[in-house]
Amino acid sequence: MKARTLKRDKVNIITLGCSKNMVDSEVLSGQLKANEVDVVHESGKRDHNIVIVNTCGFIDKAKEESINTILDQVNLKKKGKLDKVYVTGCLSERYKQNLEEEIPEVDAYFGTMELPQILKKFDIDYKAELVGERLLSTPSHYAYLKISEGCNRTCSFCAIPLMRGNHVSKPIEQLVAEAEGLVKRGVKEVMLIAQELTYYGLDLYKKRELPKLLHALADVKGLEWIRLHYAYPSKFPMEILDVIRERDNICKYIDMPLQHASNNMLKSMRRQITREEMTQLVHDIRERVPGICLRTTLITGYPGETEADVEELKGFLQETRFDRVGIFTYSHEENTSAYDLVNDVPAEEKERRAQDIMEVQQEISLEKNQEKVGKTFKVLIDKRESGRYLGRTEFDSVEVDNEVVINTTKRLAIGEFVNVKITKAYDYDLEGEVVEEGIIEKIKSLF
Incomplete structure (x- = not known):
């Protein structure tokens, strides 16, 4: 047997x-x-x-x-x-x-x-x-770095605190060690993620310490891009902007979900900010960091949302001209405070409103992309697809933002940085050609 x-x-x-x-x-x-x-x-x-x-x-x-x-x-x-x-x-x-x-x-x-x-x-x-040890599921040149868990905010529509608990920050030393470990494995870009980046440090250090964390991460040798995702607009710590402006390896990019722009909606959503305050915040951010890319996320079809609210949101987008916008249709979630409201916008109407809003943003995106034609940008090569290379500038996060399409016979390495001159602009993507580094730049790079 x-x-x-x-x-x-x-x-x-x-x-x-x-x-x-x-x-x-x-x-x-x-x-x-x-x-x-x-x-x-x-x-x-x-x-x-x-x-x-x-x-x-x-x-x-x-x-x-x-x-x-x-x-x-x-x-x-x-x-x-x-x-x-x-x-x-x-x-x-x-x-x-x-x-x-x-x-x-x-x-x-x-x-x-x-x-x-x-x-x-x-x-x-x-x-x-093994804290910080991970098997990366992303390409080896970029990775996500989670700086905290949970959220203390009370947004009416959001169930994340029910699933992730209260905000808990990771110590700066641990995050630096994680970043150093990622760099040793070939990572060149880290995307800082959390339910709420700007709350970082309040639990551990009794004050907002995202600027201190950014300085510490920017000192990590070999880390070429640091990108910020999910910054809450209310009580936004402006000193973050000084760090972004001062440190070359922190991308001029902030993902700051606003959710809406109508004061009626913002109040019901418990966002702790008004349209006027958001408009001023966007102005102040751009003034402190010229050329910064601002991404936001919006919700349409929230209970009680009217056509007037939607028109106000469109007007806000035309006024502020965000570089990147994503949109969700409202989802009626149990045990959130908004669940007590009547989910009175039909699903088809939510989708229609979302489409209308994105058509406004599509025009803005095309105009902003057209402004880049003829200019040269540092581009990170993400992949090769259908005989062409796809990469990103510092103003684009992976999967959610623009890509740069590069047609070249030259062999490019995935994860390599190249200079690309933009030759064509589309609604959401760019096209360009590789620009050879000049002899002066090559000599400078040796020193």
């Missing part, structure tokens, strides 16, 4: 939702690998026997995608193609009991802060000494 050979476990992690979830998956992967568990991220090979789905529970569309992904993996398990299916992340944190009742075939559900419990399923312990 032959002895049965035990198959070694291999784990596939599927990540849904935002970049903060991606970092969580990378940390989980690092812990598994350090404990000699084979792990891959979103593998299509089907050579794994265990799946961990890291879910998103932010809005309706994200929740639907997460549930469908769980069901897909459960069906594979039923067919004998998987041994185990585990679920973690925001959806699991928020709806664990409901999910256990509705999809009992999942082997275990975990919340957002239950990494040690996940590891227990593999008979391994959390290794505290």
Whole structure:
């Protein structure tokens, strides 16, 4: 009688939702690998026997995608193609009991802060000494750096505090060590992420310390771009701008979600700021850091939103002329204060309003892009696709912003910086050609 050979476990992690979830998956992967568990991220090979789905529970569309992904993996398990299916992340944190009742075939559900419990399923312990160690799921030249967890804000529409808890900052020393480790692995750009960047340090240091953190990260040798995501506009710490202006490796870029511009909407959303204050803030930011790129995110279809509110938002965009804009349609989320309001804007109308607003921004984006034609920018090469290279300027974050299309016969390395002269402008993208570095610049670079 032959002895049965035990198959070694291999784990596939599927990540849904935002970049903060991606970092969580990378940390989980690092812990598994350090404990000699084979792990891959979103593998299509089907050579794994265990799946961990890291879910998103932010809005309706994200929740639907997460549930469908769980069901897909459960069906594979039923067919004998998987041994185990585990679920973690925001959806699991928020709806664990409901999910256990509705999809009992999942082997275990975990919340957002239950990494040690996940590891227990593999008979391994959390290794505290691995803080900052991750298996990057991004290309090796850029990475996300999560500087804090949770949020203390009380925005009426947002369920993030329900899923992520209160704001907890990571110590500056830990973040610097993480950044140094990333640079050693080839990372040239880090994108600072949090639910709320500008709140950084209030819990640890009793004051806002994002400027101090930025200076410390800017001192990390080999870190060429540092990018700021998710800055809250109310009580915005203006000293951040001085650091951006002073340090060459901090991108002139801020992602600052405003959500709306009508004072009626801002008040109901509990945003703690008025349209007039936001307009002044945008003016002050641009005055302090000339040439800075401002990105914002908006919500349309919030309860009680009128056509007048939408027109006011359009007027605000035309007045402030943001460089980048993203938009969500309102999602009616349980246990938020807005859930007590009547969700009175039909889904089709939410989409129509979102489209109208983006048409306004599309014109602004094209005009701003046309201003770049003939100018030369430092561009980071992200990938090669269909025989051409795609890269970004310091004014563009990965996946959400403009790309620079480069047609060249010259071989460019992914993760390399090149100078590109812009030759064409489109609504959301640019096209350009590589400009050879002059002899004077080459000599200067040697010293």
